[in-house]
Amino acid sequence: MTVLLSTILTLSVLGILAAVILYFVAQKFKVEEDPRIDDVEKMLPGANCGGCGFPGCRGLATALVESDDISALYCSVGGDECMGKIADYLGKAAPKKEPQVATVRCGGTCEKRPRTNSYDGATSCAIASSLYVGETGCAYGCLGYGDCVVACAFDAIKINPETGLAEVDADKCTACGACVAACPKGVIELRKRWPKNRAIYVSCVSKDKGAVTMKACKAGCIGCRKCEKVCEFGAITIETIEIAPTFINRGPQLSLFVALIYLMNSINFS
16 A cells, blocks of 8 residues: 555656646747737638648738738738738738639530540549540540549539539639649639629630641630631730640659559540
8 A cells, every 4th residue: 555655646746847847848948929820810711721822821820920011911712801901900011912713714515525535543633634635635624523623622613514524603712722723734723703704715725736626626726816806905815835845754664564554444445
């Protein structure tokens, strides 16, 4: 009994001593944080979407408090109203930004862009894009496997089963840019938020020559300049872009062999 009590007493003393030491160490090396960071974080929407370039709202709040110039910092979810309140609280100039919305620049529906093969691999645009051009003859169009849908934290983008294309709900979109970063084909862009059904943009990003584009997709832009000629306001221009030739990365033969096997198992050509 005496041994048990002495053991408990010894452990208790050691625990108290360790707690006291840790307390003084924490006080010695503690980092003072501006209390305004908590207030600014509460003013932010709390979406933690990463659209501002920080991993979460806490990171943006810290940057807003510590930066003298906050013109380059912006929360697309909160918008001008949110940034205005924060700027007034901090006594700084509020950054303003034109409202934007994610735009899918691909009009190659299943009807206009016929499939030439069937992909049976992992349902991921990133994986499919790293293996080959896709199920159609267009190497630039939307793959429709939904990486953008997974990346969106606001349920603002869906894959239309009839068209096979990603579609954005402008009312839900906050222009955080997560879908833009998730698209390996680069067909999603952040563009000016237009009134409903009045957005004007070229729904094609193909860089192939006209004949190749027409064969792959009936909705593809071939750069014929007809739209440029008929526009009375000079609002449309056709620009020639020099495209650097791409070469196959000639890695180890084993890796190439494995990739070929995966392709053969994943693709059923029609």
